[in-house]
Amino acid sequence: MSLDSRFAEAMGQLLGPDFPTDIALAVSGGGDSMAMLTLAHNWSHRWGVRLHVVTIDHGLRAGSAAEAQMVADECKALGWPHTTLRWHWDGQGNVMDAARRARLDLIDRWRGVLCHVLMAHTADDVAETFVMRLMRGSGVEGLSAMAEARTVRMTGVRSAVPAADITGPLPSQGNPAKGVLTRPGSFHILRPCLGMRRDELRHYLKTLKGRWVEDPTNEDPRYARSRVRQFLQGGDWDIENLISTAQHMERASAALRARAIDVHKTLVADLGQTSALTGDILWDRATFETVERDTQLRLLAGALQFVSSAEYRPRFDPLEDLLDRVLAGGGGTLHGCEARAERDVIRVWREYAAVRDLTTEVGDGTLWDGRWRVFDSALRGASVRALGEDGWAQIKEKPKAAPPFHAARSLPAIWQDDQVMACDALGVGSGFTASLWPMGRELFSFKAFLSGQS
Incomplete structure (x- = not known):
C-alpha cells in the first residue's frame, strides 16, 4: 500500500467519517514533517479539508529562521496559509524539555478555533522513546507507545502570542478581547505517520523532489535522543520488535x-x-x-x-x-x-503553599490557580486568593460538610480588602461564585x- 493510501487510512481512523473543515499541521522543516505536509496536501484535495500550517522557530541555532521561511515558501507554493511563531528561551531548565513545552503552549495560543493539530511522529520515534525511557527505569506508562491521538487540555486563560513573534496569518481566534483568548476547550494532537518509518517518508519526498532540512541536533551527542538514535543505528537491533513491545505496554x-x-x-x-x-x-x-x-x-x-x-x-x-x-x-x-x-x-x-501568594482580580470569567472559574460580576473589583488562616477565622458558622482547616486553607475565596466576601465551600457569599474549570463536575x-x- 502506498504512503498516500496509508495516510488516508490513518486520517480516516483518526477523524472520519465526518472530517472537520479545517485542521492544523505543525511542520518544522525536517524530513518527517515535510513529508506529512505533502501527504496532507494530497489527501486534503480529495476530502475538501483546509490546512493551516505552523512552524515554531525556537531560535536555538543559526539557520532556524531560514528553515521556517523554507516551510513558508513551500506552503505558499501549495496554496496553504503558514505562520511562524518565535520562542525566546529564558535559559532555565532543560532546553529540550522547555522547547517541547513551549511548542505546545505556542500552538495552543495560535490555533484559535482549530481543534486538531497533526504532528509527524514516526515509528522510529516510538522505538527511540521506548529505549530512552527504558534506560531511565520507567514503568508501564513510560514504556507505552505514544498514542495516535492525544488530547491537550487547556488549564488557563491563554494570552495571545505577541505580534512581534508572529510572521504570517492567524487562524480565526474566536472571540478575542483585550489580548486574551476567551475560547474554552482543548485541542487534539493527531499522529497519522506513527505507523510509518523515517526512511519511507524521506524516500517519498525524494521521489517527489520535495525539500527538507536535516536538524544538526539530531546528530549532536549532547542530547539524549541523538545518542539513542545513533545507538540504534549502530547496533543489530530489530526496531520492529521495540515498536511492538511499546505497543504491548500501551495495551497493558x-x-x-x-x-x-x-x-x-x-x-x-x-x-x-x-x-x-x-x-x-x-x-x-x-x-x-x-x-x-x-x-x-x-x-x-x-x-x-x-x-x-x-x-x-x-x-x-x-x-x-x-x-x-x-x-x-x-x-x-x-x-x-x-x-x-x-x-x-x-x-x-x-x-x-502553592497558592498562598496567588491573587487575581475578579472579572468576567476570572481563572484562579488554573482550575477555578470565578464568575460573580457583582463582586467586580474584589480579588480572588486562598482562604488561608485569616479567612477561616472570619467564618464563624461553617456547614457540617465543610472540609477541615488543613484542606480549607487553599480554597478560593473572594476578598474585599481584608474581608472574605464569598467562599462557596464554606457557605459564604452570594451563591455559587466559583466552580472547577471547565464548569461542572462531569x-x-x-x-x-x-x-x-x-
Whole structure:
C-alpha cells in the first residue's frame, strides 16, 4: 500500500467519517514533517479539508529562521496559509524539555478555533522513546507507545502570542478581547505517520523532489535522543520488535487505567466523586488500604496530577514515599498537593503553599490557580486568593460538610480588602461564585482524567 493510501487510512481512523473543515499541521522543516505536509496536501484535495500550517522557530541555532521561511515558501507554493511563531528561551531548565513545552503552549495560543493539530511522529520515534525511557527505569506508562491521538487540555486563560513573534496569518481566534483568548476547550494532537518509518517518508519526498532540512541536533551527542538514535543505528537491533513491545505496554497501560477507574468508583461510592465545591479527592480509607499497591500508586499519582493541574505525573520514588506515609496514617506534600489519611478517608488537596501568594482580580470569567472559574460580576473589583488562616477565622458558622482547616486553607475565596466576601465551600457569599474549570463536575471529573491519563 502506498504512503498516500496509508495516510488516508490513518486520517480516516483518526477523524472520519465526518472530517472537520479545517485542521492544523505543525511542520518544522525536517524530513518527517515535510513529508506529512505533502501527504496532507494530497489527501486534503480529495476530502475538501483546509490546512493551516505552523512552524515554531525556537531560535536555538543559526539557520532556524531560514528553515521556517523554507516551510513558508513551500506552503505558499501549495496554496496553504503558514505562520511562524518565535520562542525566546529564558535559559532555565532543560532546553529540550522547555522547547517541547513551549511548542505546545505556542500552538495552543495560535490555533484559535482549530481543534486538531497533526504532528509527524514516526515509528522510529516510538522505538527511540521506548529505549530512552527504558534506560531511565520507567514503568508501564513510560514504556507505552505514544498514542495516535492525544488530547491537550487547556488549564488557563491563554494570552495571545505577541505580534512581534508572529510572521504570517492567524487562524480565526474566536472571540478575542483585550489580548486574551476567551475560547474554552482543548485541542487534539493527531499522529497519522506513527505507523510509518523515517526512511519511507524521506524516500517519498525524494521521489517527489520535495525539500527538507536535516536538524544538526539530531546528530549532536549532547542530547539524549541523538545518542539513542545513533545507538540504534549502530547496533543489530530489530526496531520492529521495540515498536511492538511499546505497543504491548500501551495495551497493558490501558488495562491498568481501567482497573484504577473501577477501584476509584468503589472508593467514592459512599463519598461522592471529586467535590465540585472543594476540588479535593476523597477515598474511603479502609477500602483503599486493601487495594493492590500498583493501583494505589496509580490513583495517588493521578490525584496529585489532577489537583495540581500538572502536565506530568510525580516522580516514582517520592510518590512511593508519600504512599507509605499515607498508609501508615500520616501524610505529606508532593507535586503542589497534600495527601493525608484522615479518620475515615484519604484526602488529596491543593497545597496551601502553592497558592498562598496567588491573587487575581475578579472579572468576567476570572481563572484562579488554573482550575477555578470565578464568575460573580457583582463582586467586580474584589480579588480572588486562598482562604488561608485569616479567612477561616472570619467564618464563624461553617456547614457540617465543610472540609477541615488543613484542606480549607487553599480554597478560593473572594476578598474585599481584608474581608472574605464569598467562599462557596464554606457557605459564604452570594451563591455559587466559583466552580472547577471547565464548569461542572462531569466535564472535569477525576474519572475522565484517569481515562485519558498518559
